[in-house]
Amino acid sequence: MKKLQYLFFILFTIPSFGQINYDAGYIINNNGIKAECLIRNVAWQNNPTEIEFRLNEDDKKTKIANIADIKEFSIGNSYKYKRFNTKIDKSNSEIATLSSEKNPIWKDETLLLKVLVEGEVNLYQYIGNGYQRYFISTGNHEKAEQLIYKEYYAQNNVVTENNAFKQQLFTTLKSDKFTADDFKDLPYEKQKIIDLIIKYNTTKNNQISNFAPKQNQAKTNFKLQLGVNYSDIEIISTSEFETGGIYSATFPKKPVAIIGFEIEYILPINQKKWSLLFSTSFQHYKSETMASNNAPISIDYKTIDILFGVRHYFFLNNQSAIFINGGMIYGSPFNSYSKRERQKYSWEEGTGTIEIKKEIEGNAYAYIGLGYNYHKYNVELRFNSDRELFKSDRKLKSSYSSFGILFSYNFL
Template sequence: MRNLLTFLFILITSVSFAQIKFEPGYFISNNNSRTECLIKNAATYNNPVSFEYKLNENGDILTGKINDVKEFAVGEGYHYKRFEVNVDKSSNVPGKFSTKKDPEWKKETVFLKLMVQSDVNLYQYENSNNTRYLISTGNHEIAEQLVFKEYITRDTGSSVFVNNLYRRQLFMALKSSNLKQDDFERLKYNKDSLMKLFLKYSNQEGKTFANLDEKQNKSKINLKVNAGVGLSNLNIKDYLGGSFDYKSSGTAIRVGAELEVILPFGQKKWALFIEPNFQSFSDEGTADIKFGPDLVLKTDYKIIQLPAGIRHYFFIDKSK
């Protein structure tokens, strides 16, 4: 029973608190001036209307607002660009589908997350209800949403129809001998399928291509070596005859390592970890025997532990 409880204890979810990080980046203002700075964790953004930054490590936390900033980028993978776009606000929740085939447009000013940078750029728009994909061509000043919409009709009631206009939009935008009509006819409206299509499109001579989504969704590995000493207590008692009672204390040596893998989803708040460690304790002493010679007791205790589990981080802002 004791071993079972120990096993369950080490296979628990670990909850950790991490300080919000500010990473190297830049932003471009409306007057086209570029400011190098430190920007708050990019992984926490979907499609923000503002972002927090510092001009240096010890500087005050400032706010960049969508009305003042044309684009901003953090590290190698996170790049957001401001557009005024028509976004389809139709519900994609079963049971709440629209009865209209055409998108229900709403014009918004948004920061779009850049996924693919090429002569045809791919962007992602994401909020709590919907994920939409958009493209831009030419000078990339205008973004167009790729239309995918599930809807019902008043006549059929529960039958679901699909507006797959995005396939034709991409067929017209991505002109390449590498792509066949079948590539578009089977194309699904999700990130993986779209990324594969753009990768195939870019795989031609003279084509420049940057896969920012791949950089955004890399797993991160952290390795930490642990070592230390602790206080161990040993208590041996003769419960049957009561002839002796032995107590001892000393230092126990502990060495180990922790391997942590930050998972590339959930805003990188989830991680898997394993923490093998070795502990050792040695002791020698004499027990006073009531009815006989003293008893020499030697203790040599060694154990290998292999804790593993899932860790969830909560980011805290120390400035607040």
């Protein structure tokens, strides 16, 4: 437990030193004046209403600009937001809150819309709490119009869709390159609408800016893991009869090889700093010792561990990062047991010894880790909480303690 406490201290200390990214960009104010600056890039999941910025690298004081002051802002060639006074329908698609109203319920709002595509027709995105909307603009791009999509209850409580956005796009994107069939089965999905807008803008021979690929995108990493755990086991029997006598046994700390496979899902939020983890690995601890009553005892522990966890990165540069992670592991042993001998009691038939074999049970335990990532390579120091190997036997206590180091390679 002390090892876990020390690592928790380290994990909660690191974020205070984590890098906050201020990337080069610009802000255009209400007077149309463009100011180059450094903007805190938090890769917004929901559309922002304010941003933090610094005038230059020497400026240590963070300033705030809210939506009333920002006409437009951009970070490099990845994120660009433009302010519009527009109508928006905020109806969500949760079954419990659907209405029987087919038409949008419009609200006049001032929004910073995220630019997805720029060209003769611009495409924008707005994400709120539990819903997202797409907007388009044409001409001088001073006004943005929401593409209408709404789910609602029709007769007999059947969920129906208002797909007016298909007609809106068909009318706006008139071209000999499109037919009605191109819009008939079009879903209200980001990439499908982006592809359609880009195809139209390409036919107009205009310069096209596609911001979407440079913005938050989910990603899956597949990693081969190799490592070593430094493990020891302690067993204590408190029953004279049930487990063959009162004794304690401490098996030595020894290195145990680990081989495994990890799937990491990088979440499309917060600059890809968060990910979900699933891994499976194999390890085998085998040892023997003398118990406190001078009887030989051995253990053979083979387990497949299944891990679920969360990871957070602190980026140092484009190639490297420090990370912390934690979660739960379920150890699934097979053909695993402890085995010991005891002298026969006086009332038992014959003389000599009896071999007592106890099967090791599955167990769940927590882990936390601290690591370093460089390109496709990871190294991680991992601490595990103690495992109870015989949890259904209240008179037999055990503790499998381990900490280790893991190396992994992302082969995608």
